[in-house]
Amino acid sequence: MVFIGREREIGWMRLYLEHEANKILAVTGKANCGKTALMQEVMKRLGATHTFFYLDLRLLDVSAPEDFVKVLLYLLRLARREQNFIRRLFNGSRFEFSVMGFKVSRDVKFEDVLQELYLALIEELKKVKNPVIVVDELQSLRELYYNGGKKLIDSVLEFFISLTKHQHLAHVIVLTSDSTFYAELYSKSGMEKRMRFYLLDELQREEAMELIRYWSREYDVELDPEGVYNYTGGNPALIEDIVAKVALYGEFEDVVKDELRMASAKIKRLIKKGFSFKRIEEMEYEEGQEWVEENVLFYNVQKECFEPQHRIIELAWGEVLKVRK
Ligand SMILES: Nc1ncnc2c1ncn2[C@@H]1O[C@H](COP(=O)(O)OP(=O)(O)O)[C@@H](O)[C@H]1O
Ligand SMILES: [Mg+2]
Incomplete structure (x- = not known):
């Protein structure tokens, strides 16, 4: 996977991750500006000193509150690196509806399930070296409600605030392209003390030119980077797309x-x-x-x-x- 530039941003993320966990880091930026790619690169570079738990809510297909229980179970399993633990957690307990093969009872309050999972996670995270939870596509939780009206996102944010601000136990990074959703988080009262907001820009001009040269070589087309940049700016996806189309159709x-x-x-x-x-x-x-x-x-x-x-x-x-x- 090609990755170009972003040294400044990586340095900044490194600083955030090397200091004691205190705030949630909320990253936004235009669709395809490179949030996920940057995060992947940071995880690669800091993988030796930090333990990353990367959750892509779109990939995990979170479309109902119960799906988020699956995500937490998945996270627990990653933290524990074993299945039996989760079985034990639910064994003999009152839970009965089935998520990922684990039974959770319908008459148990949804928040009790959440609470139990949060607590179990906290215990597991304590045993892990520099845990960092990364939630990509956080806006997937935006419209999810439980118990007839409670917002799932509020419960999740409270949990993340507890992990960072209150317990200094784990870093939490959330990513979203949804600028309206981000604006809502931004304007939530008291959030500035609990969240650090970070807007990721498109690639700088020089980085974009380097990427244009890279894709031109890959697709074996001759292009003037300057000329391409005028039509793509620093959007890395647009750069690849346009170079690829030139390779396919001919004229820029x-x-x-x-x-x-x-x-x-x-x-x-x-x-x-x-x-x-x-x-x-x-x-x-x-x-x-x-x-x-x-x-x-x-x-x-x-x-x-x-x-x-x-x-x-x-x-x-x-x-x-x-x-x-
Ligand atoms: N710094 C970079 N160097 C090279 N390619 C990049 C870079 N950043 C992003 N890309 C590519 O651009 C596309 C969109 O990036 P992505 O990280 O998925 O955007 P976002 O998560 O912001 O929507 C991906 O194909 C990705 O590999
Ligand atoms: Mg992304």
């Missing part, structure tokens, strides 16, 4: 024209649906939300403004604006 100009046409078509279609459309910087929070849901815009909580998800969208947005004037 045709490929970007096509990308721009598709992005413009999407924007126009959404305008027809009634989405408000103006200069991105002038978009009000409520107006921008629907564009965020459609993955066209990203809400930057720190600057309190919307930004295009990537360079092609920025260019397409500009073109549609020009035509409509």
